Amino acid sequence: MINFLKIVAKNRLAAFGGILLLIILTLSILAPILPLKEPNITNTADRFMVPFEGGHILGTDHLGRDLLSRLLWGTQLSLAVGFAAAFIAATFGSILGAIAGFYGQKTDNIIMRFIDMLMAFPYILLALAIVAALGPGLFNALIAVALVNIPFFARNIRGVTVTLANKEFIEAARLSGMSNLRILIVEIFPNLLPMIVIAMSTTVGWMILETAGLSFLGLGSQPPQADLGSMLGEARSALITNPHTSFVPGIMIFCIVIGINLFGDGVRDALDPRLKKGSLIRPLPQTIYEGGDTQPTPSTKLLSVQNLSTQFHVNQDVYQSSNDVSFEIQEGECLGLIGESGSGKSVTALSVTSLVASPPGVIKKGSVNYKNENLLALPYEKLRSIRGNKISYIFQDPLTTLHPLHTIGDQLLEALQAHDSKLSISESISKSKDLLKSVQIPNPDNVWDVYPHQLSGGMRQRVCIAMALINNPELIIADEPTTALDVTVQAQILNILNSLRKERKLSILFISHDFGVISQLCDRVIVMYAGSIVEEGPVKNIIQQAAHPYTSELIKCVPQLGNKEHALHSIPGNPPSLNQLPEGCAFANRCQYKQDQCLKGSVPVSSKDNRSYKCFYPVGGTA
Amino acid sequence: MNRLLSAIPVVLGITIIVFLIISLIPGDPATAILGSYATPENVAKINKDLGLDKSLPERYLIWLGNIIQGDFGRSFSLNRPVIDEVMERFNATLILSGTAFVLCSFFGILVGTISAARQYTLTDKFITFIVLIGISIPSFFLGMMMILTFAVRLKLFPVSGMYAIWGGGDLPDLINHLVMPSIALAIVATGVVARISRNAVLEILRQDYVRTARAKGVKERSILISHVLRVAIVTILPVLGLQAGFVLSGSVYIEIVFQWPGVGRMLVDAILKRDIILVQGGVVFVSICYVFFNIAVDVLQRVLDPRIR
Numbered sequence: 016m017i018n019f020l021k022i023v024a025k026n027r028l029a030a031f032g033g034i035l036l037l038i039i040l041t042l043s044i045l046a047p048i049l050p051l052k053e054p055n056i057t058n059t060a061d062r063f064m065v066p067f068e069g070g071h072i073l074g075t076d077h078l079g080r081d082l083l084s085r086l087l088w089g090t091q092l093s094l095a096v097g098f099a100a101a102f103i104a105a106t107f108g109s110i111l112g113a114i115a116g117f118y119g120q121k122t123d124n125i126i127m128r129f130i131d132m133l134m135a136f137p138y139i140l141l142a143l144a145i146v147a148a149l150g151p152g153l154f155n156a157l158i159a160v161a162l163v164n165i166p167f168f169a170r171n172i173r174g175v176t177v178t179l180a181n182k183e184f185i186e187a188a189r190l191s192g193m194s195n196l197r198i199l200i201v202e203i204f205p206n207l208l209p210m211i212v213i214a215m216s217t218t219v220g221w222m223i224l225e226t227a228g229l230s231f232l233g234l235g236s237q238p239p240q241a242d243l244g245s246m247l248g249e250a251r252s253a254l255i256t257n258p259h260t261s262f263v264p265g266i267m268i269f270c271i272v273i274g275i276n277l278f279g280d281g282v283r284d285a286l287d288p289r290l291k292k293g294s295l296i297r298p299l300p301q302t303i304y305e306g307g308d309t310q311p312t313p314s315t316k317l318l319s320v321q322n323l324s325t326q327f328h329v330n331q332d333v334y335q336s337s338n339d340v341s342f343e344i345q346e347g348e349c350l351g352l353i354g355e356s357g358s359g360k361s362v363t364a365l366s367v368t369s370l371v372a373s374p375p376g377v378i379k380k381g382s383v384n385y386k387n388e389n390l391l392a393l394p395y396e397k398l399r400s401i402r403g404n405k406i407s408y409i410f411q412d413p414l415t416t417l418h419p420l421h422t423i424g425d426q427l428l429e430a431l432q433a434h435d436s437k438l439s440i441s442e443s444i445s446k447s448k449d450l451l452k453s454v455q456i457p458n459p460d461n462v463w464d465v466y467p468h469q470l471s472g473g474m475r476q477r478v479c480i481a482m483a484l485i486n487n488p489e490l491i492i493a494d495e496p497t498t499a500l501d502v503t504v505q506a507q508i509l510n511i512l513n514s515l516r517k518e519r520k521l522s523i524l525f526i527s528h529d530f531g532v533i534s535q536l537c538d539r540v541i542v543m544y545a546g547s548i549v550e551e552g553p554v555k556n557i558i559q560q561a562a563h564p565y566t567s568e569l570i571k572c573v574p575q576l577g578n579k580e581h582a583l584h585s586i587p588g589n590p591p592s593l594n595q596l597p598e599g600c601a602f603a604n605r606c607q608y609k610q611d612q613c614l615k616g617s618v619p620v621s622s623k624d625n626r627s628y629k630c631f632y633p634v635g636g637t638a
Numbered sequence: 639m640n641r642l643l644s645a646i647p648v649v650l651g652i653t654i655i656v657f658l659i660i661s662l663i664p665g666d667p668a669t670a671i672l673g674s675y676a677t678p679e680n681v682a683k684i685n686k687d688l689g690l691d692k693s694l695p696e697r698y699l700i701w702l703g704n705i706i707q708g709d710f711g712r713s714f715s716l717n718r719p720v721i722d723e724v725m726e727r728f729n730a731t732l733i734l735s736g737t738a739f740v741l742c743s744f745f746g747i748l749v750g751t752i753s754a755a756r757q758y759t760l761t762d763k764f765i766t767f768i769v770l771i772g773i774s775i776p777s778f779f780l781g782m783m784m785i786l787t788f789a790v791r792l793k794l795f796p797v798s799g800m801y802a803i804w805g806g807g808d809l810p811d812l813i814n815h816l817v818m819p820s821i822a823l824a825i826v827a828t829g830v831v832a833r834i835s836r837n838a839v840l841e842i843l844r845q846d847y848v849r850t851a852r853a854k855g856v857k858e859r860s861i862l863i864s865h866v867l868r869v870a871i872v873t874i875l876p877v878l879g880l881q882a883g884f885v886l887s888g889s890v891y892i893e894i895v896f897q898w899p900g901v902g903r904m905l906v907d908a909i910l911k912r913d914i915i916l917v918q919g920g921v922v923f924v925s926i927c928y929v930f931f932n933i934a935v936d937v938l939q940r941v942l943d944p945r946i947r
Contacts, residue, residue, distance in 0.1 A: 132651035139887035140921045145658045147909045147917040232906050265779035273774035295840040297757040403855035415846040431852045466944040
């Protein structure tokens, strides 16, 4: 509870709302003991006094009654009625919702159909019908407003109950022989409470507004009793001549509602962190780069990544996803990048053209040399002219990476026209369709007008390949392009990539967690572990004799068909968390060759010929 | 077509609920209607006229049968058929609420998108602040303040009504009268739509297909319009359907404040005059229209989203 108040208090707006509410609440509760004038004594001689006239701090109304006194009493009434309505709606709504969600099936069906019916009304019409039946009056308005808000609670609470009812602890309670009613009260209700509080905090403002509204219409509180709504309603006839009588109650309603809204937002954020505003952050078009004007070392290679370090800043934690990574790709080369999930391969690949979601991602240092320019430091427009044009991507899951609401044709055309606006539409279309053919899509004309969800996974990935190729790039970065596909389709996609690569002399950076796939396609391979490169070299040599223990474990993980002796291998233990990397070798705690030396300082990179590795005790001695 | 058929149970449900609520009137409706004229003969006559001497289900079926034939009964305070009065008033409400709905949808999405695209900038903070004020101010109070400022002080717009009493009646006159009430009505809904749009846009910006578009080298502006907004509109549509209900509800207050001759004002007058038949007819008629509006929204969503087509 104290913790909860702390979170709310930290949110300055919520705290402001809370204090505003508290002041209003205190004043209205203290109304009976404050030295106020009688709220209902009429004195027509003193009518329409402006504020501070004749000892009336806020002036008087059309019957000469003291406005300050009426305001505080009216506030008390409005708050009481609003909270009462919220409480009634929450109680009945939650009961209905909990029963529907817990018992399910027929009960659920009947209750929810009824709730749907209530929701089919524009809410005020239902409220008006109820008031019409019961007759105008504050209590009847309260009932009307409460009834109208029941569906909101019922729906929300039902949803939460359904997920709760399927949890293990409910199952356990059932097995222990608890009755349904008891489970509902003892096990489910306490878990619903935060949700009910959230729902109440978001609606109580509404209900105060709605009851005030009904009173404003003359259907709520009846004279001489007055809540804020009826005060405003009575003041309306004197709006033009004596506007202050309208200001007083109007501004009070506004203050109450804004206070509740601010405070309610804070309560919601504190109780349900998933809804917190900060969790929705717009990723910038370009990853934040803190390397300043780092000049890349000149290189003759097509692309040279130098000392790249990419981090994620989440709350107080820093996740070091890519740690001082350097590698080069030659023209026409296919470079493999391999590692477990979370080893930083994708982040490294996305960093090349600053596509890492930022915030929270930050490229801390390093450079990417492409044609003697540092890609990371390029201004946005220049970077854009390279993305998809010179360097393009193929991503893992083509269903989420293709836009769901655009046809395949439109998405291909868009890629073309982003870089060549002069190309005519008919030329663009024929070029795109030719490309679809070259990725072995048998009927480009049919695929053209189709949406991604209507294609199979393999077809979608072919489309993605075509899209990556459309501007004749020099480098394609393929981030696990076959992982989401089944094995036969995988092979087809790999074949397509391989033949296109030879045809077009493409360079490919191919990311995978599967040494089998890498060995089919790549010339050289880089092995990444916990954000760092641990080994690098020609694929053939590494498969014959890996130097780093991690690499050799990874190779062992490739299953061999028909070999029962070769049990499916897995690497024991888990990689270290990227926000608290250990000193020394990150793999040490999973390594069978570990020595004391491995746990201290940093491990140097040893290179020989065209191979390098980061280990004190390489497998099979110095390779 | 299937959607239209699915409306039947909802419409039936609406009539049952309204009928039950109205039938729950405590005391004797005839006495309530007649007040001091409640002689035994008059009571018996009214009871027979209203069919109150029959059982509840019977009365419901008769009433429903009449509604299907377009007969919503007769208003005794106005002494004319309910349907004629409601149709006339509904026209005015439709003009007011429709305008406000278009305003709130357009500006809500626009403002929310700008706010999301400029997240954490001064623009975003300013918009968030204004939106907060917008959703907290009671529309009837806002309407009154607008009358005071723009009609009385600045004399920019007429104080109230739908047409000028003398020499009005044409379209410019209507628009002139419509500006203030429609804006007052739209403000709250605009705030709600803007909040939801902002969140929807932020959510969509994190999707993989936006990253793909960036990787393709598409300009940020086109990404926002053709990739993000396209999806955002589909996700916001159901919310807009719901907002239409709020706009329609808010129009009751605005009609009172601006003396707009719509259904809302008619209903409030009818309640105060205890003209139950008129209330019943008005509520059922408008609610049914609202059901069909939501079906239209649903159909539109199917058109815009090929995944659920």
